[in-house]
Amino acid sequence: MKQIIDTVKKELNKCDCSAPMLNEALQHKMPISEAMRYHLDKQIQIHENVFRPGSKAHIELLNETRLLYKQGIIELQGTDKFLFDKTDLGRFGMFRGEIVPLDLPIMEIETLTEVELEEEKKQPALGKPKRGGSKKFYVYVKDPRTKRIKKVSFGMAGGGLRAKLNNPKARRAFSNRHNCPQKKDRTKASYWSCRLPRYAKLLGFKTTFSGYW
Numbered sequence: 613m614k615q616i617i618d619t620v621k622k623e624l625n626k627c628d629c630s631a632p633m634l635n636e637a638l639q640h641k642m643p644i645s646e647a648m649r650y651h652l653d654k655q656i657q658i659h660e661n662v663f664r665p666g667s668k669a670h671i672e673l674l675n676e677t678r679l680l681y682k683q684g685i686i687e688l689q690g691t692d693k694f695l696f697d698k699t700d701l702g703r704f705g706m707f708r709g710e711i712v713p714l715d716l717p718i719m720e721i722e723t724l725t726e727v728e729l730e731e732e733k734k735q736p737a738l739g740k741p742k743r744g745g746s747k748k749f750y751v752y753v754k755d756p757r758t759k760r761i762k763k764v765s766f767g768m769a770g771g772g773l774r775a776k777l778n779n780p781k782a783r784r785a786f787s788n789r790h791n792c793p794q795k796k797d798r799t800k801a802s803y804w805s806c807r808l809p810r811y812a813k814l815l816g817f818k819t820t821f822s823g824y825w
Contacts (some may be wrong), residue, residue, distance in 0.1 A: 630689030631655035632677070638685045647673050648680070658692045659701075671713045678702030736761065741804060741811045749808070749815060753798045766801035767808065777809055777817060 634644075634652050644652075647669065651661055658677050663670035680686045681696055688696055695701045700714035736752040738761070743749055748767035755762055777783070787793070792806035812819060 630692070631657055632689065632692060633687045635685055635687060638683065641683055642680060642685055644680065644685070645673075645676055648676055648686075652686070657690075658688070659695055674702040674713070675704070676702075739798075741766075741808070741814055743815055747801075749804070751804055755799050762799055764799060764801055764804060766804045777812060778819065783809065 632652060647663075650656075651658065651673070656662065658673070661670065661673055663673060677686070677688075677692075678696055678701070681688055703714045704711050705714050738752050738754055741749050741751040745763070745765040747765040750763055750765045752761055752763055754760070787806065790802065790806060795803045795806045797803055808815070
């Protein structure tokens with residue numbers, strides 16, 4: 613499992629901008645959604661589609677991609693081809709009695725399976741943000757509704773964060789702009805983005821600040 617995950621990460625890190633292509637001779641075999649036609653027309657890669665990761669529209673597009681690819685109606689290239697050939701992206705399975713989408717390597721919130729937890733050989737530390745992941749930081753939390761452990765990725769890659777942390781005016785502006793006092797859900801990226809200054813030392817910064825930004 614770890615070897616497969618590492619291979620997927622390497623593929624995602626490659627700069628391959630090849631978009632899917634429509635096989636016009638076979639397109640009559642199956643209806644094609646407006647969302648799929650939009651990605652074909654705009655030459656947008658499926659693994660970088662316009663929908664919010666983990667949303668219903670996002671998952672439906674992945675499922676449609678697999679069905680169309682299997683029928684030969686669309687041709688995938690580069691990273692898209694790798695993902696749909698080598699992983700279960702676009703398929704569904706049963707987990708604790710629920711039907712869940714499989715292999716979502718680009719989700720903002722990644723649900724950990726029991727196998728992944730076993731591979732880590734210990735329970736991940738909850739509520740302690742770290743650097744890395746699909747964005748700049750990530751944190752493990754337990755969803756109070758499902759009792760499942762989730763990985764929440766947050767923060768934008770790039771510079772300027774250190775300067776903002778030490779600028780009271782910039783911190784207040786961020787809090788006001790993102791309505792931080794109203795962000796109460798610990799399973800959302802916005803909750804952790806708003807409270808990042810509290811965990812600054814855990815993330816490698818020299819100073820921490822109470823409250824929100």
